[in-house]
Amino acid sequence: MGRNNRSRKRRDEMNKIKKARYDAKELIRLKKTLGLLDADGKEIAMEVAEVAEIKTAKELKRAAKSKEEQELRFEHQESLEKGSQVVQVNEKSGVEHVFNSKTLKDQFGNYPAWFKKKKTAKRLRKKQHSQKKNFKQAWTTVNVPL
Template sequence: MGRSNRSRKRRDEMNKIKKDRYDAKELIRLKKTLGLLDADGKEIKMEIGEVADIKTSKEIKRAAKSKEQQELIYEHQESLEKGKPIAQVNEKTGVEHVYNSKTLKDQFGNYPAWFKKKKTAKRLRKKQHAQKKNFKQAWTTVNVPL
């Protein structure tokens, strides 16, 4: 057998009353944590700017964009730097490998045993992304008609 609508309506009414009571308590608790209420429970008049930093969506987007540009510039500068050669002898074969500190490749073009393929691919993708962002084609920057 199903429940009657009469009991459901009564339950909904009681839940509304309970929700109002809990909402009021929660609001007081939030105001206390923000420091908008003193020990006696009286409200302290404060500006919103004193409680929290207010930023518009444009400011947030600008900050994110500038941070991304700084990362790309850093990656591009890093890609222009040359690595230092580091010599290492393989204990099993006795062959000397000269690794580049930047690319981590040896003179044969191989990565060290501890360097994983996924990590290598991720590193290369980042490097290529930085190069694409800073790429300027000569004919578009030099010979642009007005």
């Protein structure tokens, strides 16, 4: 036997009405947070450019990509440099730890408290992936017989 569609249609109609009412309330709430409504509830005429900065999806992607590339360049430069020694004293035990800024390990081979394995592994994977993408073998580009 088939289901009765009448109750579903009625429910959909009621949900549409409810959604329209909530949308109006939400719009008023958003305008208040942005400062487009004054205390009396009257709208203040403002240009969109004054309220918020508008960016396209392409601009956002380009900015994110350039930021990631800068991070990778910085990490590459750090990897080429030798680490400096940073001395830190443990407050509880009073033991002096000498950390290497490149490996982040102390003289006992331990990592600092803020070091998170998963996060650094994720950064390493990203770094290796970018290095693979930019990798060109010398013998394929230079010594190819014509």
